[in-house]
Amino acid sequence: METGVSAHQAGAIAAQWDVRRLAGALGAEIRGVALARLDESAFAAVQALLLEHLVLFFPDQHLSVDEHVEFGRRFGRLEAHPNLKNPFTPHSELFELAATHGGVADEWHTDLTFRPDPAILSVLQMRKCPPVGGDTMWASLYAAYDELSAPIRELCDGLSALHDAAPHNHPEQMTIHPVVRVHPETGRKALYVNEHFTRRLVELNATESEVLLGYLTRWVTNPRFTVRYRWTEGTIAVWDNRCTQHFVLNDFDGERIIQRVTVMGDRPEGAAPRWAPWVRPGRLSATSRHDRQLAFHLRAQQAGSDRTE
Numbered sequence: 001m002e003t004g005v006s007a008h009q010a011g012a013i014a015a016q017w018d019v020r021r022l023a024g025a026l027g028a029e030i031r032g033v034a035l036a037r038l039d040e041s042a043f044a045a046v047q048a049l050l051l052e053h054l055v056l057f058f059p060d061q062h063l064s065v066d067e068h069v070e071f072g073r074r075f076g077r078l079e080a081h082p083n084l085k086n087p088f089t090p091h092s093e094l095f096e097l098a099a100t101h102g103g104v105a106d107e108w109h110t111d112l113t114f115r116p117d118p119a120i121l122s123v124l125q126m127r128k129c130p131p132v133g134g135d136t137m138w139a140s141l142y143a144a145y146d147e148l149s150a151p152i153r154e155l156c157d158g159l160s161a162l163h164d165a166a167p168h169n170h171p172e173q174m175t176i177h178p179v180v181r182v183h184p185e186t187g188r189k190a191l192y193v194n195e196h197f198t199r200r201l202v203e204l205n206a207t208e209s210e211v212l213l214g215y216l217t218r219w220v221t222n223p224r225f226t227v228r229y230r231w232t233e234g235t236i237a238v239w240d241n242r243c244t245q246h247f248v249l250n251d252f253d254g255e256r257i258i259q260r261v262t263v264m265g266d267r268p269e270g271a272a273p274r275w276a277p278w279v280r281p282g283r284l285s286a287t288s289r290h291d292r293q294l295a296f297h298l299r300a301q302q303a304g305s306d307r308t309e
Contacts, residue, residue: 013045025140027227028053035236036067043074051186055138055239062234063125069093072123072261079264083168099256106250108221109196111241114165116175117267119241124260129231133252136229139245141190143225156180158274161193162200162294174297176202178270183242190243192268193217203275206290220245
């Protein structure tokens with residue numbers, strides 16, 4: 001996300017805005033800026049603040065669909081959701097969720113990690129929100145990694161994980177990412193597993209994976225790593241999917257409608273796995289089902305590799 005604007009220039013612009021930190025780990029609310037009318041220097045200031053705070057909130061924006069999409073395009077290539085359809089607003093680059101159509105993302109997740117090139121960042125506008133409830137929480141994956149003990153950090157640095165789109169009824173959409181990814185702009189390490197899309201630690205057997213992956217996905221949600229935001233209509237949120245997860249509180253009545261554009265094109269990078277993928281030894285048995293998905297994916301990967309040689 002290069003802009004050609006110096007850090008000094010961007011900082012001087014941001015100093016003119018009302019920037020209020022919301023939690024110790026991440027999150028800032030910003031007033032005094034109109035996202036639909038940002039010049040290059042002001043946009044660079046937004047980018048710098050995003051790298052610093054990981055998730056930004058801009059109340060009272062009320063962007064049109066075209067303004068929302070145009071603002072998102074400034075960050076990179078946009079895609080609509082690969083599996084879910086908009087209930088009200090057909091658009092090739094904008095994704096819409098409505099609570100009355102099941103659109104409540106109440107599991108912790110990073111957007112689209114079942115893709116080989118998952119989301120870089122997301123830009124969401126709250127179109128309609130209930131008077132009470134429906135808040136969203138975000139977690140810092142930097143903080144989650146940094147506060148692991150040294151032995152667990154070292155173990156995680158050498159592992160990879162299988163992600164799939166089973167929550168969208170597409171379990172065949174699978175990919176493998178490092179458990180610890182390195183942010184391409186900050187160089188910081190982030191714990192890149194989530195309860196919604198991550199199925200298996202590739203180098204461990206099924207029972208070992210269940211224990212460690214369960215621990216890691218719960219650890220990410222430690223309240224010390226999180227921020228909780230109370231929405232108002234017309235607020236824009238921008239978050240960095242390379243180092244955050246989020247979760248919607250399903251504690252409200254009535255309608256809640258969000259519209260989101262998603263910036264795509266990133267391929268998570270981290271240390272190479274220190275061990276080979278787990279392959280179940282011996283004959284098949286009833287418990288072989290726990291390894292079936294990983295085995296199918298590894299076989300498909302090998303077949304694809306053989307075809308390209």
